[in-house]
Amino acid sequence: MNGDEVLARLAELQQGDLPTHGGRTLAYVYDSGLAEVDRVGREAVAAYAATNGLDPTAFPSTLTMENEVVGLTADLLGAPDTVVGTVTSGGTESVLLAVQGARDARPDVVAPRMVLPSTVHAAFLKAAHYFGVEAVVVPVGPDHRADVAATRAAVEADPERTVLVVASAPSYAHGVVDPVTDLAAIAAEHGTRCHVDACIGGWVLPYAARLGRDVPPWTFAVPGVTSISVDLHKYAYAPKGTSVLLHRTPELRRPQFFASADWPGYTMLNTTLQSTKSGGPLAGAWAVLRTIGDEGYLELTRTLLDGVDALVAGVREIDALHLVAEPESSLVTVATDGTCDVFTIADELAAAGWLAQPQLTFAGEPPTLHLSLSAATDVGAFLQALRSAVAVAVERGPVAVDPGIVEFVQALDPAALSDADFDGLLAAVGMVGGEDGPGLPERMGEINALLDVASPRLREALLTAFLDRLARPARRT
Numbered sequence: 001m002n003g004d005e006v007l008a009r010l011a012e013l014q015q016g017d018l019p020t021h022g023g024r025t026l027a028y029v030y031d032s033g034l035a036e037v038d039r040v041g042r043e044a045v046a047a048y049a050a051t052n053g054l055d056p057t058a059f060p061s062t063l064t065m066e067n068e069v070v071g072l073t074a075d076l077l078g079a080p081d082t083v084v085g086t087v088t089s090g091g092t093e094s095v096l097l098a099v100q101g102a103r104d105a106r107p108d109v110v111a112p113r114m115v116l117p118s119t120v121h122a123a124f125l126k127a128a129h130y131f132g133v134e135a136v137v138v139p140v141g142p143d144h145r146a147d148v149a150a151t152r153a154a155v156e157a158d159p160e161r162t163v164l165v166v167a168s169a170p171s172y173a174h175g176v177v178d179p180v181t182d183l184a185a186i187a188a189e190h191g192t193r194c195h196v197d198a199c200i201g202g203w204v205l206p207y208a209a210r211l212g213r214d215v216p217p218w219t220f221a222v223p224g225v226t227s228i229s230v231d232l233h234k235y236a237y238a239p240k241g242t243s244v245l246l247h248r249t250p251e252l253r254r255p256q257f258f259a260s261a262d263w264p265g266y267t268m269l270n271t272t273l274q275s276t277k278s279g280g281p282l283a284g285a286w287a288v289l290r291t292i293g294d295e296g297y298l299e300l301t302r303t304l305l306d307g308v309d310a311l312v313a314g315v316r317e318i319d320a321l322h323l324v325a326e327p328e329s330s331l332v333t334v335a336t337d338g339t340c341d342v343f344t345i346a347d348e349l350a351a352a353g354w355l356a357q358p359q360l361t362f363a364g365e366p367p368t369l370h371l372s373l374s375a376a377t378d379v380g381a382f383l384q385a386l387r388s389a390v391a392v393a394v395e396r397g398p399v400a401v402d403p404g405i406v407e408f409v410q411a412l413d414p415a416a417l418s419d420a421d422f423d424g425l426l427a428a429v430g431m432v433g434g435e436d437g438p439g440l441p442e443r444m445g446e447i448n449a450l451l452d453v454a455s456p457r458l459r460e461a462l463l464t465a466f467l468d469r470l471a472r473p474a475r476r477t
């Protein structure tokens with residue numbers, strides 16, 4: 001194939017993906033709706049695709065861009081003069097490094113633990129898994145915010161071993177901001193770090209405050225907050241692959257840096273998990289931040305939050321739906337009154353070209369639909385689709401899983417299942433690999449309803465088995 005044919009094939013492959021632009025994909029992607037911003041971001045990524053951010057003395061422009069991006073982020077958050085930061089590949093890497101840094105700042109602690117409200121992003125559980133830091137998970141209150149008294153009790157149960165307390169601003173699943181002031185005070189009282197995960201809200205909340213909305217304190221203005229993560233590839237509308245991890249002081253950041261001269265090659269020096277890293281995402285983020293600019297973000301946030309208001313008003317008029325929490329940023333989470341289920345609504349929305357993300361039953365709370373709005377989202381059109389989807393879902397009634405199957409599923413012990421068992425189970429629920437991408441039925445309602453009655457361990461095991469079977473090399477022979 002010549003170059004043009006290759007690119008044509010890529011474009012053809014991409015046709016099968018969800019749209020990244022247009023504001024109809026209400027998770028995974030974030031669209032400013034500004035064509036010029038996309039063009040500049042794309043061209044910057046391309047210009048730096050081959051540049052290696054591993055060594056800023058070889059590629060000093062990457063250091064210049066990184067310092068400017070971190071500076072803009074620190075300015076936006078009103079950070080103190082002592083603040084330092086690092087551009088990472090995404091929210092998960094920022095979170096991993098926040099946990100790794102907290103652990104390695106305390107080499108005296110043999111079995112470190114961190115206290116997490118149950119609504120923190122699963123990236124913290126991944127960090128616990130990777131770095132051997134015990135996750136002490138504290139159930140949140142009925143308002144879905146961290147329970148301050150329970151968090152205090154969890155820290156005080158073993159303050160010596162506690163290396164980190166985490167708060168979300170806001171949480172992904174419910175879109176509410178934790179009581180950061182109280183959580184950071186508890187951490188400070190015990191000489192423990194406090195990380196605020198503002199991966200999804202960090203670029204929205206400062207502008208929301210400037211637009212006169214009520215935003216509870218969550219930045220470095222709160223005493224005791226030691227680090228903050230903010231993704232640029234979410235609401236800074238940058239191309240995928242950038243997040244910023246800020247630390248209040250250089251001393252707090254130091255354990256994050258890894259140096260090794262214990263090999264015959266160059267002295268390796270890394271600030272992130274990656275070593276060789278493309279300059280593309282950094283250049284893309286730098287370019288997008290400059291193109292949109294402070295006033296641009298203020299306007300985009302105004303559009304975004306006006307959209308949230310309109311969506312909230314619209315949801316209130318739909319009998320079968322209610323808000324799980326009053327949105328505090330750009331995330332809206334809805335649940336049903338039981339006359340229909342969110343899975344059928346998601347299927348109906350998908351058929352109409354909208355992606356809404358189902359969230360399964362958790363800790364006794366019924367399933368919900370997660371909606372991350374974008375500045376580009378046409379909320380009027382979405383509400384129309386939502387009303388139709390709910391009408392169909394109510395007419396059909398909730399997906400009923402046969403009680404016998406519920407009992408069977410709930411009796412399964414994922415640890416005791418063989419590969420052959422998983423093959424059988426996946427086939428039985430219609431999750432089978434196909435030639436052209438994931439072998440999932442058009443409608444996910446039945447599968448989601450079944451996963452919803454499964455234990456978290458079984459959900460993990462089934463989806464892992466599914467992905468394992470999808471991820472197989474395409475060989476020529």
Ligand SMILES: *Cc1c(COP(=O)(O)O)cnc(C)c1O
Pocket residue numbers: 090091092093095121123168170171172197198199200231243
């Ligand atoms: C998205 C998100 C993350 C993880 O970020 P990725 O960029 O997907 O790795 C962490 N925390 C919160 C609150 C998020 O919304």
